[in-house]
Amino acid sequence: MDGTSQTDGAPSTDGAPSPESGASGAGTTGVYRVLARKYRPETFEELIGQAPMVRTLSNAFETGRIAQAWMLTGVRGVGKTTTARILARALNYEIPGKIDQPTIHMPEFGEHCAAIMEGRHVDVVEMDAASHTGIADIREIIEQVRYRPVSARYKVYIIDEVHMLSAAAFNGLLKTLEEPPEHVKFVFATTEIRKVPVTVLSRCQRFDLRRIDADLLVEHMAKIASAENVAVVPEALTLIARAAEGSARDSLSLLDQAIAHAGGSIRTEDVRDMLGLADRARVIDLFARLMAGDVAGALAELAGQYEVGADPAVVLIDLAEFVHLVTRLKFAADAVGGVAVTEEERRRGGEFAESLSVRVLSRAWQMLLKGIQEVQTAPKPLAAAEMVLVRLCYAADLPTPDEALKLLREGGPVPTRPATTTGSAASGPSAQATAAPPRADYSSAGRGGGDGRARLSLASERAAPDAMADLTAPEPLAATSAPQVAGIVLASLADVAELARTHRDLKLKDQVETLLHPVRFEPGRIEVELEPDAPSGLPGELGARLSDWTGTRWVVTVAREGGGATLRQRRDAERDRLLAEAKEDPNVAAILSAFPGAEIVGVRVTKPEPAAADPDAEPGDGETDDDAD
Structure with a gap:
């Protein structure tokens, strides 16, 4: 928004910003003028950070292709209203005997420039749509556009925050906006472009004013600080530019505040204290x-x-x-x-x-x-x-979820933080490794959930086998005969689902887990029974994908019957078995009794730490004593 300006109608010659005419700090009236107004741009050359818009308007004015309406949009403080006034000035720029046509090159103030930039020209009407939202306000504009300008070349209507107009007001403006008289131009400004009806947008040339880069803001504030004879360190200006978030007006307001806070010389510490920032x-x-x-x-x-x-x-x-x-x-x-x-x-x-x-x-x-x-x-x-x-x-120092899953698949330990481990040791009796299914130890590792449900962390008493291993293969294959792709041995539908996951084909993975009942699995050939709602082309698609992924030919055939449970069904059955087993454990029963309303929401089976031999252990402590009488 803000840039350099001129004093008494004369352009700046040294490149440093100069205040508006009659707008010095104290001025003749003794009223202080804030920096955002004092150094408000008055020409397109003084606008900073809006080069694409300036280039487009420059070409349009030079070729005579001047639009009838413009829509300016952007965040606060990037120069929408200022651009609208400069447009009105360019449309009505006139120096008797020298220039009598619209132009963007305005090296000095013309006949109407001062009144336009100060917002008091009779032919440049500025309206705040936030306080004039109704159809009556638009009807007044419609009645006025038929009359020619009083003194200027064009009658320009600048409507700020145009998105605040009511639906009736927008509809009333459409016809005039589409076919305005030759002597009328419209300039709209808004921060909420999505709230403007598309019927209005289609009748305007739209310009999106960008957030101003922090480097430009720092350079701009440094020039203004120099013009104001204020000493400021570059890092302090950097902090202000960051806080302004691309708004020139916000940056100058903060600079104004910093000058008052620091008492003249601005240090980095002053800005940090003022904004509540950390070093x-x-x-x-x-x-x-x-x-x-x-x-x-x-x-x-x-x-x-x-x-x-x-x-x-x-x-x-x-x-x-x-x-x-x-x-x-x-x-x-x-x-x-x-x-x-x-x-x-x-x-x-x-x-x-x-x-x-x-x-x-x-x-x-x-x-x-x-x-x-x-x-x-x-x-x-x-x-x-x-x-x-x-x-x-x-x-x-914890692994990310994908790293943890990879470590679990490879059988390695998942790193944890010993200093923050608070779980107590298991209090249940030690278990002996048997051929029976793994039984979980439901000890004092349980923790109360925030929703009133007890969430129990359940550690197994021996190494848990892969719950899905070979569940789909009626005749298990030797590891040496099964094909291997990306570290995955294809010996079951579970391996096929894992291969689909590694290739990010989650839809096929879900179909393999829920729609296929395994009948037979051998290298290059899979026989399955389909769910009634399974797509008919699923076997062919699965065979084609496996052939592409493995580089060998795979055939998937369909059997009418004889299929086992799907991967999802077996997983659910395993979960139900563990939940039922958990409910039978006396420790869990005691916890559920102590916390009414608590329930078991999941069972996690982990690999136990190898038990170290206790030299002081007595017979009957969970170990057999072969020498005992």
């Missing part, structure tokens, strides 16, 4: 502690930032911005530049980008986004922010 270096230190899993250090750092005035929600927002910066540095380091990123952020962010995986950064990003919402709505923001940091520390 960027301390934010990076906090991020390092989080990624190291240092809970105590992270909480102490947050407390230190809170004591000097940092808002807990702002701290989390800064952490999320740094996670985003690290992710960008990981993939597009060359695209990260400009004065908006400090050298320390670039250096330390690059170090984190080399050491942290995308999965870890994505997980931190998601946890921070959720945590920011929690802190903003929590009655005690500091406590909520501390809980978010604890979660981040706890998850720092």
